[in-house]
Amino acid sequence: MFDKISKLECVKQARQGKVRDIYDLGDRLLLVTSDRISAFDVVFDQPIKDKGIILNKIAVSIFKATSHIVDNHLISSEVKDYPQELHEFKDYLEGRSMLVQKTRVIPFECIVRGYISGSAYGEYINKGTVGGKVIPNEMKESQKFDSPMFTPSTKAEEGHDVNISYRTMKAHMDTWIAEFLKDKSLQLYHFGHDMLLKKGIILADTKFEFGSYQGKIMLIDEALTPDSSRFWPVDDYEVGISPPSYDKQFIRNYLLNIGWDKQPPAPELPEDVIAQTRDKYLQIYKIITGETL
Ligand SMILES: Nc1ncnc2c1ncn2[C@@H]1O[C@H](COP(=O)(O)OP(=O)(O)OP(=O)(O)O)[C@@H](O)[C@H]1O
Ligand SMILES: [Mg+2]
Structure with missing residues (x-):
């Protein structure tokens, strides 16, 4: 390649x-x-x-x-x-x-979460907040939020992205831009959630990127892909567990199992982990587009 x-x-x-x-x-x-x-x-x-x-x-x-x-x-x-x-x-x-x-990339990842999972669940367990916002209700892992939450992160040039509050994001740009990014991200999430639910998939959370060109803000990069989203099959959804997702779950599980320290170089992946991962990508492709390769 x-x-x-x-x-x-x-x-x-x-x-x-x-x-x-x-x-x-x-x-x-x-x-x-x-x-x-x-x-x-x-x-x-x-x-x-x-x-x-x-x-x-x-x-x-x-x-x-x-x-x-x-x-x-x-x-x-x-x-x-x-x-x-x-x-x-x-x-x-x-x-x-x-x-x-x-475009000029707006250096924030616009994450929307409809369900509490991943790093947001970790934040809630540790601090009682999600995206810096206090969550007063008792929530179990993978539970649906009353309404989807906008939880941005910085887009780090190097190293890992850092979750920040909407208020912090807002401090870095004109108010209308922050509001635009939040509104559009939420609308896109609702669109994706409704569309995928009809196909038996729950869009648990997803990430968007935006850029500006001649004063206009536009959606860039990728959207609603398995690399940028957490997809759960409706049939496997259950509150209190982490449902299987159509993405790198096999790879992540394998890496956690072998106790990799998450530092480069990356370990070699067994053939069956690669094959199962490919199969997941093919499955979600068929579900979303209705096509096979
Ligand atoms: N229309 C666009 N204008 C400018 N940059 C874009 C546009 N669309 C995507 N990009 C940038 O191109 C890159 C896409 O590459 P890729 O998805 O492999 O990057 P990444 O490794 O996920 O992220 P990064 O390299 O930013 O950490 C991203 O940095 C994204 O911000
Ligand atoms: Mg990317």
Whole structure:
């Protein structure tokens, strides 16, 4: 795969994220989603075959389905619309890439939680708060909030993102921007939650990123993918447990089992963990898009 990427030498590679390769095309970007997988912010050497296509196609379908809620960065995901010099890489790019508006990234992750889980449940147990807000009711793990909560975090240049309160986020920008990010994130969450529930999936929580271009704020990066969301099958949902989720659960469980210290280098993953993870990604892809690869 890296061979193919270096073949895109006709364009300047702006940078490589944990999962995406980002090519700079002036005022636009080409986002190529690789098959790389990360857990606990560390990238593994072994790819999950087709994961990039799965993530990219889900994100494209969500951008198209939510443009009535908020503008987004998607220009096209069809190679024929890309600059001419990219056409020769069609076989590699089709399905796993999108041409997007280059924006200034707003350095906060806009997380929405409909159910208490993960780091939010940890915060509640330790401090009685979620996103810095006091939760007066007794809550069990995975319980639904009365209404979804907006719990932003910083987008760290290096190291782990840090959860912050909405009030802290607000202190870093004009009030209207903070309110816009919160309102749009909540609306997008409601859209995703309602859509997925009809397909037997609970959207427990999810993360959005926004950027600005010529004074306009738009949804960027990816949306409602298994890398950015916690999806639970309705059939397995139960309050008081952590239901299985369609994402890196197998990998996380394996890593916790072997007692990995979460510091690079990443350990080698057994073949069955990779295969089960791929299977989860394929399953959620089929559920969300109604298609198979
Ligand atoms: N339209 C856009 N304009 C500018 N930057 C974007 C846009 N869409 C996505 N990005 C950035 O491109 C990167 C996508 O790569 P990837 O998802 O692999 O990164 P990451 O490893 O999750 O996050 P990061 O590298 O930011 O820690 C992210 O940094 C994201 O903020
Ligand atoms: Mg990302």
